Amino acid sequence: MxxxxxxxxxxxxxxxxxHTALMSCFNNGDNTITCExxxxxxxxxxGVKFFVLQNDKKILDTRMNEDSEVTFNIPSGSxxxxxxxxxxxxxxxxxxxxxE
Amino acid sequence: MNNIKVxxxxxxxxxxxxxxxxxxxxxxxxxxxPGVTVDKKVGYFKYDNHKIEMVDLPxxxxxxxxxxxxxxxxxxxxxxxPDVIVNxxxxxxxxxxxxxxxxxxEIGIPVVVVLNMMDVAKRRDxxxxxxxxxxxxxxxxxxxxxxxxxxxxxxxxxxVATAKNKNSYQxxxxxxxxxxxxxxxxxxxxxxIALIQNKRWLAIKILESDSTIIQRVKKYEPSIxxxxxxxxxxxxERYDKDAVSFLASYRYDSADIIYHKALxxxxxxxxxxxxxxxxxxxxxxxxxPILLFFMFMVYQISIVWGYKLTDYTWPILAAFKNIVIDILxxxxxxxxxxxxxxxxxxxxxxxxxxxxxxxxxxxxxxIAIMEDxxxxxxxxxxxxxxxxxxxxxxxxxxxxxLGGAMVGGCAxxxxxxxxxxxxxxxxxxxxxxxxxxxxxxxxxxxxxILGAFFKPDMAIMMFFISTITLFIAMIVAKLITSTILKxxxxxxxxxxxxxxxxxxxKGVIIRxxxxxxxxxxxxxxxxxxxxxxxxxxxxxxxxSDESKIKFEDKSSKALSFFDTKVKASIYYxxxxxxxxxxxxxxxxxxxxxxxxxxxxxxxAKRVDERFLLKNKTFYKYIKPKRDKEARKINKELRKLSxxxxxxxxxxxxxxxxxxxxxxxxxxMEPVTQYAGFDWKINVAFLSxxxxxxxxxxxxxxxxxxxxxxxxxxxxxxxxxxxxTPLHAxxxxxxxxxxxxxIATMIVVKMQTNSYxxxxxxxxxxxxxxxxxxxxxxxxxxxxxxxxxxxMTYFYVSVVLLTIAIALFPQKNINWNGGIKLKNKKEL
Numbered sequence: 001m002x003x004x005x006x007x008x009x010x011x012x013x014x015x016x017x018x019h020t021a022l023m024s025c026f027n028n029g030d031n032t033i034t035c036e037x038x039x040x041x042x043x044x045x046x047g048v049k050f051f052v053l054q055n056d057k058k059i060l061d062t063r064m065n066e067d068s069e070v071t072f073n074i075p076s077g078s079x080x081x082x083x084x085x086x087x088x089x090x091x092x093x094x095x096x097x098x099x100e
Numbered sequence: 101m102n103n104i105k106v107x108x109x110x111x112x113x114x115x116x117x118x119x120x121x122x123x124x125x126x127x128x129x130x131x132x133x134p135g136v137t138v139d140k141k142v143g144y145f146k147y148d149n150h151k152i153e154m155v156d157l158p159x160x161x162x163x164x165x166x167x168x169x170x171x172x173x174x175x176x177x178x179x180x181x182p183d184v185i186v187n188x189x190x191x192x193x194x195x196x197x198x199x200x201x202x203x204x205x206e207i208g209i210p211v212v213v214v215l216n217m218m219d220v221a222k223r224r225d226x227x228x229x230x231x232x233x234x235x236x237x238x239x240x241x242x243x244x245x246x247x248x249x250x251x252x253x254x255x256x257x258x259x260v261a262t263a264k265n266k267n268s269y270q271x272x273x274x275x276x277x278x279x280x281x282x283x284x285x286x287x288x289x290x291x292x293i294a295l296i297q298n299k300r301w302l303a304i305k306i307l308e309s310d311s312t313i314i315q316r317v318k319k320y321e322p323s324i325x326x327x328x329x330x331x332x333x334x335x336x337e338r339y340d341k342d343a344v345s346f347l348a349s350y351r352y353d354s355a356d357i358i359y360h361k362a363l364x365x366x367x368x369x370x371x372x373x374x375x376x377x378x379x380x381x382x383x384x385x386x387x388x389p390i391l392l393f394f395m396f397m398v399y400q401i402s403i404v405w406g407y408k409l410t411d412y413t414w415p416i417l418a419a420f421k422n423i424v425i426d427i428l429x430x431x432x433x434x435x436x437x438x439x440x441x442x443x444x445x446x447x448x449x450x451x452x453x454x455x456x457x458x459x460x461x462x463x464x465x466x467i468a469i470m471e472d473x474x475x476x477x478x479x480x481x482x483x484x485x486x487x488x489x490x491x492x493x494x495x496x497x498x499x500x501x502l503g504g505a506m507v508g509g510c511a512x513x514x515x516x517x518x519x520x521x522x523x524x525x526x527x528x529x530x531x532x533x534x535x536x537x538x539x540x541x542x543x544x545x546x547x548x549i550l551g552a553f554f555k556p557d558m559a560i561m562m563f564f565i566s567t568i569t570l571f572i573a574m575i576v577a578k579l580i581t582s583t584i585l586k587x588x589x590x591x592x593x594x595x596x597x598x599x600x601x602x603x604x605x606k607g608v609i610i611r612x613x614x615x616x617x618x619x620x621x622x623x624x625x626x627x628x629x630x631x632x633x634x635x636x637x638x639x640x641x642x643x644s645d646e647s648k649i650k651f652e653d654k655s656s657k658a659l660s661f662f663d664t665k666v667k668a669s670i671y672y673x674x675x676x677x678x679x680x681x682x683x684x685x686x687x688x689x690x691x692x693x694x695x696x697x698x699x700x701x702x703x704a705k706r707v708d709e710r711f712l713l714k715n716k717t718f719y720k721y722i723k724p725k726r727d728k729e730a731r732k733i734n735k736e737l738r739k740l741s742x743x744x745x746x747x748x749x750x751x752x753x754x755x756x757x758x759x760x761x762x763x764x765x766x767x768m769e770p771v772t773q774y775a776g777f778d779w780k781i782n783v784a785f786l787s788x789x790x791x792x793x794x795x796x797x798x799x800x801x802x803x804x805x806x807x808x809x810x811x812x813x814x815x816x817x818x819x820x821x822x823x824t825p826l827h828a829x830x831x832x833x834x835x836x837x838x839x840x841x842i843a844t845m846i847v848v849k850m851q852t853n854s855y856x857x858x859x860x861x862x863x864x865x866x867x868x869x870x871x872x873x874x875x876x877x878x879x880x881x882x883x884x885x886x887x888x889x890x891m892t893y894f895y896v897s898v899v900l901l902t903i904a905i906a907l908f909p910q911k912n913i914n915w916n917g918g919i920k921l922k923n924k925k926e927l
Contacts (some may be wrong), residue, residue: 022696023696024692024695024696024698026692026695028734028735028738029724029725029731029734030731030735034738036692036696038696066745066746067742067745097701097704
């Protein structure tokens with residue numbers, strides 16, 4: 001496990017600079033949102049930090065799973081989903097932009 | 101319409117490129133000369149019913165066969181025999197530039213002299229009588245100022261007029277007095293050979309022992325070398341002079357005569373603006389801070405801001421990728437056709453490199469500006485003394501900085517920017533040193549390991565990591581320049597600091613675009629070669645029959661699970677076969693990928709519309725809205741999609757593990773065990789360099805796959821550690837020296853023009869990394885050092901070695917001998 005996460009992150013880190021980070025979010029229609037991340041060269045985003053912000057507070061703080069996805073329950077009120085691939089490579093998706 | 105072929109020649113920094121851009125317009129071709137990395141620029145344009153092809157020769161101080169540039173320039177003259185040579189001269193520095201002019205005139209091809217930078221000369225109160233020069237040299241002399249856009253028409257007019265009168269051209273002769281007799285006899289000797297060039301010029305070149313010319317003449321007159329040697333010997337005996345320096349001194353004298361007859365310098369002793377600025381820029385105390393400031397700005401503008409630009413350029417590449425994926429055959433559930441895998445692999449490899457284009461455009465424009473302004477040679481001047489000790493060059497600064505000497509950069513632009521280094525050996529050494537710099541991609545990796553194993557010493561460890569690479573790079577540079585690069589040419593360091601100029605917008609844009617274009621063309625061809633090899637190394641020999649059955653079983657289970665779940669649905673008949681389910685799944689996954697690349701709301705809407713149009717039946721499952729039945733299917737579809745992804749990932753991992761690359765990892769184990777690495781880490785390192793996306797997946801399955809927990813990676817690592825900090829140190833050391841990524845490899849191939857050197861750039865760091873990390877790990881085990889101690893010892897040794905090399909006397913002694921005594925007692 002240790003080695004796994006170590007290298008998963010290391011290899012991920014490798015792709016941070018050269019490639020553009022991407023994320024899109026969908027409303028699944030069952031009161032959940034799925035956000036999928038990735039990099040412009042097709043690299044997996046599994047293990048990349050992901051959080052949901054509401055009033056500048058993190059109400060969810062996790063990492064992308066092996067499919068480079070995160071599924072979470074829709075919070076009440078406005079929020080934004082953040083894909084955090086490190087130094088200045090963050091993607092914010094606001095709730096308004098997540099369609100069913 | 102007549103074709104006129106023009107060669108543009110001149111000394112470096114004479115403003116040749118601005119003249120080229122002035123007359124040639126945008127339509128230019130740039131390419132490397134075959135077999136060398138010197139740029140070849142060709143411009144085509146029309147003037148007065150003539151089609152003119154202008155070739156910009158590399159800047160040279162003289163016309164011997166000394167440097168690569170000179171050889172390229174001469175080969176062009178010999179092979180292509182242009183109709184006219186245009187010689188660009190820096191009008192503010194005529195005397196020195198005329199030396200080359202005399203050599204060009206002797207070739208026997210009509211010359212048009214362009215006095216460039218007339219504005220600078222006027223500012224310095226240098227009065228030039230260009231008519232007089234024209235009379236004395238018996239060739240047209242045009243006054244121009246490339247930076248101000250003056251003189252372009254005049255140049256064209258004179259080129260055409262000269263080409264028209266080409267046949268009435270009278271041979272230009274310098275009277276070499278005492279040597280004349282020998283020139284004549286050589287000329288006679290070669291008078292019958294089939295070379296079309298001016299025989300007198302050939303004879304003079306042979307007397308100068310010009311190897312290029314001698315090789316060519318030898319084909320017709322094998323004994324020419326001995327013959328020339330005899331003539332030279334006679335000359336030497338009679339006058340006690342060497343032919344080469346004798347010829348040179350006559351040309352200098354001739355230049356001096358012109359200078360005195362046609363020029364008046366009123367303010368010879370007054371300080372020029374350049375000199376005033378240099379007082380600050382080259383000031384003993386200010387030079388380094390100013391240099392660092394400029395370096396920082398180049399880094400900030402090209403890499404940091406350039407990266408932001410990729411947010412806008414990326415969608416174009418994504419669109420290209422989507423087009424390719426649309427063409428490729430679709431997967432039948434977990435059966436992905438190899439052609440599809442291959443196509444996506446190729447596009448990904450190319451896109452990863454194309455993503456750098458905005459960075460490169462800015463970087464090349466900044467370099468062009470620094471060249472035009474005149475800062476590049478000054479940069480070399482400032483740092484040359486330090487770098488020379490390590491076989492590098494003052495001009496290595498920029499590549500090293502871009503590679504990440506300071507804050508974390510990227511080796512790709514670093515290697516690309518080595519192009520400007522004139523000294524071939526230093527250029528090669530720089531190419532191989534840049535990948536050692538700490539690229540930004542490595543920084544989070546270090547932070548992670550430090551967080552897990554070196555919490556109390558984090559700051560000092562980070563300091564070690566960020567500074568040690570520069571020392572390692574210098575040692576490596578020293579090592580390879582004194583061994584494998586020993587025989588490479590080093591250009592004599594001619595420290596000519598050109599006057600400062602204001603760069604022209606057009607020139608900068610043209611130069612930056614040309615270099616970017618060369619990059620694109622190269623990427624397309626080289627990516628094909630390298631990516632194909634790597635793809636094969638990851639694909640073959642492929643899955644065993646046993647595994648194939650295992651995965652087929654898994655697939656059909658997933659499918660039948662889906663089937664039972666949706667059987668009750670009213671829409672069931674729309675997907676009651678495997679093919680239909682696969683089609684639906686592909687539709688669903690494709691939609692999600694396309695949505696991901698749509699960055700705006702409008703773009704997302706367009707994707708929706710396209711998919712609705714494409715398949716209305718399926719559309720309701722990806723956007724079920726209020727349809728309850730469809731929503732159920734959607735949910736199952738999502739599950740099936742992630743099951744498919746999981747199976748595909750497992751297949752991929754098993755393929756990689758059993759692939760040629762994976763087997764290499766196993767084969768490396770006997771060696772890497774001394775560094776504390778097992779075969780899994782070997783594969784991880786190997787595949788991280790080959791294909792990042794597969795490496796991430798590989799590791800997921802190579803190691804025990806517990807369900808994802810929310811523990812921070814650092815905590816998990818420290819807790820479940822089978823590793824000691826000493827292991828971590830070995831890993832860090834290997835990572836510091838780790839081979840360049842695929843993108844870097846490709847630019848190394850581009851810059852060295854050889855696959856052999858590319859392979860060297862891959863395997864040398866791997867070798868060095870293994871040796872050093874094994875050494876530290878083994879010693880650490882013997883003396884039971886902690887990880888921090890081991891790193892400290894390693895750091896101190898590297899620094900001491902660097903200092904030792906820097907202090908080692910560099911002065912090469914060029915002579916030896918004296919009275920040799922067989923027996924000391926004889927004294």
